[in-house]
Amino acid sequence: MSHAVKEYFNQMAANWDDLATPETVSRLRELIRELSIAPGSRVLDVGTGTGILLPFLLEAVGPQGRVVALDIAEEMLIRARAKYGHAVEYIVGDITCAPLLDTDFDEVICNSCFPHLADKPRAAQEMARLLKPGGRVVICHTMNREAVNSLHASLGGVVRDHLLPDDEDMLRIFTSAGFVKVGITNAPDRYLLTAWKPPV
Numbered sequence: 001m002s003h004a005v006k007e008y009f010n011q012m013a014a015n016w017d018d019l020a021t022p023e024t025v026s027r028l029r030e031l032i033r034e035l036s037i038a039p040g041s042r043v044l045d046v047g048t049g050t051g052i053l054l055p056f057l058l059e060a061v062g063p064q065g066r067v068v069a070l071d072i073a074e075e076m077l078i079r080a081r082a083k084y085g086h087a088v089e090y091i092v093g094d095i096t097c098a099p100l101l102d103t104d105f106d107e108v109i110c111n112s113c114f115p116h117l118a119d120k121p122r123a124a125q126e127m128a129r130l131l132k133p134g135g136r137v138v139i140c141h142t143m144n145r146e147a148v149n150s151l152h153a154s155l156g157g158v159v160r161d162h163l164l165p166d167d168e169d170m171l172r173i174f175t176s177a178g179f180v181k182v183g184i185t186n187a188p189d190r191y192l193l194t195a196w197k198p199p200v
């Protein structure tokens with residue numbers, strides 16, 4: 001994890017919520033609904049930011065479930081906590097060396113964060129470590145890969161070369177980390193990768 005990336009997102013935190021349009025929020029609500037997360041699931045939200053996914057994840061897992069928010073930028077999590085309080089567990093940490101127990105999650109979800117991870121193979125390995133056998137990883141964006149990559153290039157600065165790899169590379173990263181049934185959708189208004197840790 002680069003200190004510059006952490007500082008970049010800490011500085012973005014105060015205005016982060018203003019960047020999400022109602023359409024983005026609505027697409028994310030639909031995306032989480034389509035995942036059919038089982039009530040009672042334990043879900044890790046990687047790169048939570050100010051918590052755009054949290055209300056949808058809380059609704060999906062219900063009162064018996066558990067939602068953990070992980071982010072390197074503490075300023076982001078302060079804002080998420082202000083909104084969702086004790087309903088969620090907040091952890092300042094890096095997904096490439098997450099301070100979390102093995103096999104503790106049914107679902108690992110990473111929205112608009114994967115391009116920012118410097119060591120993507122390592123992050124995928126950590127996601128596999130954190131999932132129970134049979135658990136699912138989800139990498140998603142509310143725009144396609146080309147739009148994600150041009151957005152970061154146009155923003156410049158520390159995120160200018162934070163790219164979402166092409167299908168071949170993503171397949172290699174996730175299969176090398178031990179995932180199976182890797183599926184990738186790169187549609188005009190959505191990027192979605194799902195993959196499963198094999199059941200024992």
Ligand SMILES: C[S@@+](CC[C@H](N)C(=O)[O-])C[C@H]1O[C@@H](n2cnc3c(N)ncnc32)[C@H](O)[C@@H]1O
Nearest residue numbers: 009047048049052071072073094095111112113
């Ligand atoms: C583009 S923001 C997306 C935030 C949120 N998921 C959303 O959709 O609004 C990316 C987030 O990932 C976090 N992040 C970047 N690198 C990370 C890492 N190595 N481990 C955990 N979080 C990270 C950033 O601090 C930032 O909050």
